Every structure is written in C-alpha cells, then in structure tokens.
Amino acid sequence: MAVQVTPLNSALVVVYQAGLTALGAPIKRQKSLNYLRFDASDQALHDAAHALFGLSQNPVLDVLYRKTFELTEE
Template sequence: MAVIATPVEATLQIVVQTGTGDNGRPITRTRSFRNLKTSAPDADVMEVAKALAGLQNYPVDSFRKVVEIELTEQ
C-alpha cells in the first residue's frame, strides 16, 4: 500500500539562550510561532526568523521549522 504524507501544521521555533546553569551548560528556552504555512519556502521562513531574532531579549541559539505530517494509506 502507498503511504500519503500530508502536511497538517507548521511552526517556527526560535531557541534562545537565557543564561548558564551551575554546571556551565547553557539554559535555553524555545519561542514558538504557530500557523506557519506548511508550503512556505525554507528561505522565506529563515528571513522571518532572522527578523524576529532581532526582537528577542536573549541571544538566539538556533531556528527550527517543525512540520507536522499526517500519514494515511491509500
């Protein structure tokens, strides 16, 4: 049987470093921006992520585009 993968939802996540723990490891928090178009090109998502990074109070550690996909059988 063929499996059909259908994108359902996409989220832009910006991981920021909010400090350093007692052991010297970074403490991070994730800022999530939901309702991203699942068809949005990665380059466009990166442009928006960089613009939003400038609005953060903490240094940005990484950007993530998370796409939830529904799998069905045909």
C-alpha cells in the same frame, strides 16, 4: 499499497539564550510559532525568525522547522 501524505501542522521553533548558569553554561529557552504556511521557503522562515528575535536582547542559538503529516493508505 499507496500512501497518501496530508500536511497537518507546522511550527518554527526558536531556541534562544536566556542567561547563564552559575557555572557559565547557557540557559536555553524556546518559543514556537505554529500553523505556518507549508509553502513558505526555508530562507524566508530563517529570516523571519532572526528578524523577530533580533528585537529581543536574547541571542538566537537554533532555528528549527517542524512539520507534521498524516500518512494514510489509499
């Protein structure tokens, strides 16, 4: 059985530090940018995330790239 893969959605998730707890642990928040181009390079997405969040005073902790696909049998 052959499986067909159909791209549905993609999202760039940026995790940033929004402050510190009373014990000094980082408070993490995240922001998602949805419906990105599937053919965008990983380097371009990484650079875009750091360029956008470089305008913020909050440091970037992680950059995640999530893709969603539909798998169907032919």
